[in-house]
Amino acid sequence: KAKNCGSQKVFHSHVMVATNGSCCSSSSSNAFGSSTVPSGSGTFENMHHLHRGDDAECNGSPAKRCRLRRRTESVRKHRPPFPWFGMDIGGTLVKLVYFEPVDITAEEEQEEVENLKSIRRYLTSNVAYGKTGVRDVHLELRNLTMCGRTGNLHFIRFPTQAMPRFIQMGRDKNFSSLHTTLCATGGGAYKFENDFRMMADLELLKLDELDCLIRGLLFVDRVGFNGHPECYYFQNPSDTQSCVKKPCTLDNPFPMLLVNIGSGVSILAVYSENNYKRVTGTSLGGGTFLGLCCLLTGCETFEEALEMASKGDSTNVDKLVKDIYGGDYERFGLQGSAVASSFGHMMSKEKRDSISKEDLARATLVTITNNIGSIARMCAVNEKIERVVFVGNFLRINTVSTKLLAYAMDYWSKGQLRALFLEHEGYFGAVGALMELLKTTEDP
Amino acid sequence: MAFNGHQRDDDDIIDENETPSKQPRSDKEMPVHFRNEPNSESATTAGRATSDRRTSQSATRHRHDSVKKTRPPFPWFGMDIGGTLVKLVYFEPKDITAEEEQEEVENLKSIRRYLTSNTAYGKTGIRDVHLELQDLTLCGRKGNLHFIRFPTHDLPAFLQMGRDKHFSSLHTTLCATGGGAYKFESDFRMMADLELHKLDELDCLIRGVLYLDSVMSSGPSECYYFENPADPDHCVQKPCTLENPYPLLLVNIGSGVSILAVYSEDNYKRVTGTSLGGGTFLGLCCLLTGCSTFEEALEMASQGESTRVDKLVRDIYGGDYERFGLPGWAVASSFGNMMSKEKRESVSKEDLARATLVTITNNIGSITRMCALNENIETVLFVGNFLRVNTLSMKLLAYAMDYWSKGQLKALFLRHEGYFGAVGALLELLHPS
Numbered sequence: 058k059a060k061n062c063g064s065q066k067v068f069h070s071h072v073m074v075a076t077n078g079s080c081c082s083s084s085s086s087n088a089f090g091s092s093t094v095p096s097g098s099g100t101f102e103n104m105h106h107l108h109r110g111d112d113a114e115c116n117g118s119p120a121k122r123c124r125l126r127r128r129t130e131s132v133r134k135h136r137p138p139f140p141w142f143g144m145d146i147g148g149t150l151v152k153l154v155y156f157e158p159v160d161i162t163a164e165e166e167q168e169e170v171e172n173l174k175s176i177r178r179y180l181t182s183n184v185a186y187g188k189t190g191v192r193d194v195h196l197e198l199r200n201l202t203m204c205g206r207t208g209n210l211h212f213i214r215f216p217t218q219a220m221p222r223f224i225q226m227g228r229d230k231n232f233s234s235l236h237t238t239l240c241a242t243g244g245g246a247y248k249f250e251n252d253f254r255m256m257a258d259l260e261l262l263k264l265d266e267l268d269c270l271i272r273g274l275l276f277v278d279r280v281g282f283n284g285h286p287e288c289y290y291f292q293n294p295s296d297t298q299s300c301v302k303k304p305c306t307l308d309n310p311f312p313m314l315l316v317n318i319g320s321g322v323s324i325l326a327v328y329s330e331n332n333y334k335r336v337t338g339t340s341l342g343g344g345t346f347l348g349l350c351c352l353l354t355g356c357e358t359f360e361e362a363l364e365m366a367s368k369g370d371s372t373n374v375d376k377l378v379k380d381i382y383g384g385d386y387e388r389f390g391l392q393g394s395a396v397a398s399s400f401g402h403m404m405s406k407e408k409r410d411s412i413s414k415e416d417l418a419r420a421t422l423v424t425i426t427n428n429i430g431s432i433a434r435m436c437a438v439n440e441k442i443e444r445v446v447f448v449g450n451f452l453r454i455n456t457v458s459t460k461l462l463a464y465a466m467d468y469w470s471k472g473q474l475r476a477l478f479l480e481h482e483g484y485f486g487a488v489g490a491l492m493e494l495l496k497t498t499e500d501p
Numbered sequence: 502m503a504f505n506g507h508q509r510d511d512d513d514i515i516d517e518n519e520t521p522s523k524q525p526r527s528d529k530e531m532p533v534h535f536r537n538e539p540n541s542e543s544a545t546t547a548g549r550a551t552s553d554r555r556t557s558q559s560a561t562r563h564r565h566d567s568v569k570k571t572r573p574p575f576p577w578f579g580m581d582i583g584g585t586l587v588k589l590v591y592f593e594p595k596d597i598t599a600e601e602e603q604e605e606v607e608n609l610k611s612i613r614r615y616l617t618s619n620t621a622y623g624k625t626g627i628r629d630v631h632l633e634l635q636d637l638t639l640c641g642r643k644g645n646l647h648f649i650r651f652p653t654h655d656l657p658a659f660l661q662m663g664r665d666k667h668f669s670s671l672h673t674t675l676c677a678t679g680g681g682a683y684k685f686e687s688d689f690r691m692m693a694d695l696e697l698h699k700l701d702e703l704d705c706l707i708r709g710v711l712y713l714d715s716v717m718s719s720g721p722s723e724c725y726y727f728e729n730p731a732d733p734d735h736c737v738q739k740p741c742t743l744e745n746p747y748p749l750l751l752v753n754i755g756s757g758v759s760i761l762a763v764y765s766e767d768n769y770k771r772v773t774g775t776s777l778g779g780g781t782f783l784g785l786c787c788l789l790t791g792c793s794t795f796e797e798a799l800e801m802a803s804q805g806e807s808t809r810v811d812k813l814v815r816d817i818y819g820g821d822y823e824r825f826g827l828p829g830w831a832v833a834s835s836f837g838n839m840m841s842k843e844k845r846e847s848v849s850k851e852d853l854a855r856a857t858l859v860t861i862t863n864n865i866g867s868i869t870r871m872c873a874l875n876e877n878i879e880t881v882l883f884v885g886n887f888l889r890v891n892t893l894s895m896k897l898l899a900y901a902m903d904y905w906s907k908g909q910l911k912a913l914f915l916r917h918e919g920y921f922g923a924v925g926a927l928l929e930l931l932h933p934s
Contacts, residue, residue: 148812148837244833245817247819248817249819250819320812321832339864340811340837342834344835344840345836345860347840348835348840349785352789375776381583382681383680386680395776396757396776397584398584398776398779399777399780400780400785400788401585401776404780405654424776424781427776428775432868435773435871
């Protein structure tokens, strides 16, 4: 039978949905797990996809019957009911992808339940939500066909710290009345599982973040970015003057080394869509960059930190090979300009007093980025993979790091390795989660 | 002429030094000091370190003996000028005969006395007395090997002293390694009239490591490891040796880090390195906590709690990330909690120092483990002054190697930590390769 967006295991019988989609008293009571049958409303039906569509409990308006029929069609087509979300709850950011159908018929619109409509309008008519939620409009994928429906895919993010507020909003909008489960990945899918259940009566379908990452990445590369390639690289990375961004695709993508730079870093060797291994990781990731910057410079956001870094000079902070050797360390091919000891000058009070916050931000960025590059390179060599794809929100609006990574891969491997990047950076996990929701039907 | 009862020629010298036993010096032997002959030519004719190049102006019997025996004149130094510290090893002969002493030139005597009767020099020079190797036989002489360090920042003061003591009149060249041997070469020449014989730091490192491990002394074993590194209550230091050490992964943690795969005494390669080393730890600590020295930074770190600063796997997952074997207590994002203002205000300087130490140490451990895996090497030797008085890092490295490799890798340490380059330089002086 069709696979529900919620697996049977996680279905809880106390979550009920009235046929009219309206807020059922179930959502307001017994949020703490008891399986009481909601009282008050006349009929309600079980949203589980084992529903055959021939429920007798279908008294009421023609609209209600229509909805039921449509929902039945959905079920038959193995298509989950709207809304369609994919969620990736990371260590620092929550990434949400939302599919906005644009092929809604007048009939469907008429039937659409109020809170579903309100969610759709809220999400698509705003680009900011609350104080910290942001919709990355420039990343919107337009006129995408998914599971037989045509629509726009929206990319939304907010700090994981704001999760309680998000859950509260889900509760206020009676989200649970629409959707019994929500496909979610990332560590937070595990950490906040209970909170979703308790506070908003929502069941999360928990998915592995790396599975989702790969699935999402391959999908977006396949569908493309509104007619343009999703993937790009830098030509002449070693030459700051002529270094240019060039598009490419991941044709024959395997094997690839996938480096996911979020709060922390995971490095995967991917041999095929379903065959990959996590080679290693490092705890010196985006979270380290931001955390150290906040401490060293007093900044508060990622954007501020990057802004400062763009203006600083890390060589005032780092001890270079030439500071120790007076030039190159030729014997082992280390150029004088290479960093020998990151932050190595900072043990001198005199130097500490002479550098700026911008220099410190830059040094932090360069240190973290180069460390990741170095580790990625070692993995690529060991796994004998030449293509290294860097993703994750550390690279969001962070051209300094992307160029540095491109340069490092090229330089230290003497041109053997190539660094690739993707426009949707940190959203692939969420896309992969959405795909799991739609899994049984996938349009080419 | 016989000497130690052995026939002397170049080849023999190598053998003597390799044997761990100490050999008594024959009375018949001639001291190797020579009269001070100030002659500007001697400075300019200095060349590479073979005994031949030592000037032949002196007519003393001793110089000729010395040349024949290919033993350089005293004083015997080895120097490693690193990014942060200068490491100096000095051989103090204890078998000086009355005759030799009488002939000994004044400034040589004064140098010997200055070095051996002090444990601190100027404001920042230190002699690590606990590392002194006594009754060592080197090149047919018996004596003590002293280990001295001072910040590279104070090299000018050192050069000045060398000039004031007319060091150049004793010794036209000085065997030096480390980046500073290249960087400060002309300073030595200009300020103190000294010619440096520059040696590669990694060659010297390996040579020094192999030598010191082979030296038998009545003191503690040079090499050791930690038993039960995961158990703070039962974690103990245990001695070991580097017998049949090859292949060996040698991780040198100074200002920066070099990782070498050593296959035999003469066959090694630099696998990789990382710029996140001891200099990073100290630099970041100074910035984050206001401390000024390595010792202060370590003191603070010993009292802090890094888990307040770092974001752990459990902070993200609510527990373990089982699928990939990541326990909840593993660090997911170093300093990851510090993006939150609230958390920043709740941590102490000690916590920050600890987090810096843990972050740098674990990163080195992680990179090392990858190298060990790729090079198929199971024994990892950690050296370098980042580990000086730094049991915290040593235990962390021991633990990390053991845990993440499921017991396959073993971490070893050496007592003389950061001095091997200098020892190697000294050996080059005595036994040019």
